[in-house]
Amino acid sequence: MTTHPTRRLFAARTTLALLAGAMGLAGTAATAAEAWPTQPLKMIVGFAPGGGNDILARILAKELQQSLGQTVVVENRAGAGGLIASEFVAKAPKNGHTLLLGSIGGNTIAPVLAKSLSFDPRKDLAPVSLVAESGNALLVNAKLPYKNVKAFIEAARKEPGLINYASSGTGSTLHLAGALFAQQANVNIVHIPYKGNSQALTDVAGGQVQAIFSGIPPAIVSAKTGQTRILAVTSKQRVKSLPDVPTVAEAGLPGYAFTSWYGLFTTGGTDPAIVERLAREVHKIIHKPEVRAQFDMQGVEPVTSEPKAFAAQIDRELTRWGRDVKAMNITLD
Template sequence: MALMFNPKRRSVLATLAAAACAMPFAASAADNYPSKVITIIVPFSAGGTTDILARVIAQDLTRQLGQSVVVDNRAGAGGNIGGALAARAPADGYTLFMGTVGTHAINAALYKKMPFNPVKDFQPLSRVANVPNLLVANPNQPFRTVPELIAYAKAHPGQVNFGSSGSGSSIHLSGELFKMMTKTDMVHVPYKGSAPAVTDLLGNQIAIMFDNMPSAINHVRAGKLRPIAVTTAKRSPELPDVPTIAEAGVPGYEATSWFGMFTVAGTPKPVVDKLSAALAKSLASPEVRTKIKEQGGEVVSETPEQFAAFIQSESDKWAKVVKASGATAD
């Protein structure tokens, strides 16, 4: 009797065989992980908040994982240059990405063409911190309070420059929201990261910034920058004498930055689980929590699923703000 060839049955058997081979491979990947240096790509320049937080985490992950974790700064295009580089990396757990509200919740609404997909190209691990933005001015500027800034900007339309870490960053949109709510005409000056913007602010090349607190707070403490207000709904415990923008004269104003860790989409689940567990331990470490708090940040630790749901809600929120403000990428 002739044997009948069933291509469908052969396809099913091939699929089952491939799955059987993949399971021990995935387990092996986790067992041997990590066996070499892990890189965290930071999409902004060294010295800014994203960089500061990434280095705090990298130091502790090195201890947790027993392999060096290094930071690679790839600034530009509001975080899109670093994001695109990370998205193209092998999905093996050796490339991490320090994402922000800008890279993963704002840019998709701001840029007509994105070089990566914030959802499909990345595997969320956990949010790391929420950070207030701090409205700061060069001490040589003639205003000290929110009402004085508003009055000065209205008396000098187009003459008050505010810097940011890049178009579409939370620092930029904090300023756009302020302009919109106060009906003032101020000029946005984008930089490739917070650090170079702060340098020009210190040199009085720009008048103000709505900077992330970690990159500005030490300059405030040293008296090199004048704190005017924080962008959050509540005052910061690190600067309790500095009012919120809302209580200082702009009711309803609120803007918060957040930062989180990702790896590349398609990374084997056992490796993702190992990274997620190590990150959770780092964020529970008293030393890490103290360092983040000293920078004005609030530590946040989530599961990958919780972080993914949060990103979706933030994307919906900021898309509306971008549309209402008319902000565009330069």
């Protein structure tokens, strides 16, 4: 059957119109991403000033401010293991101007511990990129007799329930690092939750609490005062900034390892082109030698990821922690 010339012409024009429309939409999205940001940005941190999230957020905010030409203000909204900050960002305008420096604790552990959530951690937060990975540090008051992990475990076994450990909040990575340690070492150590790492470290230094599984950056700062002592790091390998400090596995608890990650998010539903633009900016920043040097000094490993890969990681970890925290009988509420 022969196609009528008019029909062929109509079909061709229709195809061209659709292509033009698609190109126009792509052009509009690209233009919107290039125009962004149009106002100052907020970077929300779910823990008090002085913690690992806070330190890395301030490094990243300073660099983003320079590269984007807009003010980037770090705002601490501590509480509920990071959920208060996540909820704030999840309910912010969907324009990429509100960011979250999140972590494994606040974004994949705390959500599965909460009895109820006012937002969907998979849909209402848009993963942008990983920023860093890090172990934690087992830190004790310097006046205590434990000089190593074996001595700490032996003391905990002799005095079950009498040794306390602080954390930056119930359901935080610092809490989970301690709970996993207690489970694998078969010891009864009591968890004391704080609203942030800074005050928790202050009380360990002052002797109100005996130990803490701290983020490495603030642990280094604390240990330099001489009031606390780092016994080990929780990562699988030693960290560059603490080359003489053994891992927990090396120091007396074989098989133990707990690694945290830090990552950048914005509000779910934000234009994907803006998310991609933000990811590109983060990747440039993280690969700067001077930024990597700052991260090394803080005891964290610089790392980035694409938005889709980061989103897939979040999904896997929400599923994993939904299963694993039950085994440790941990609840957030």
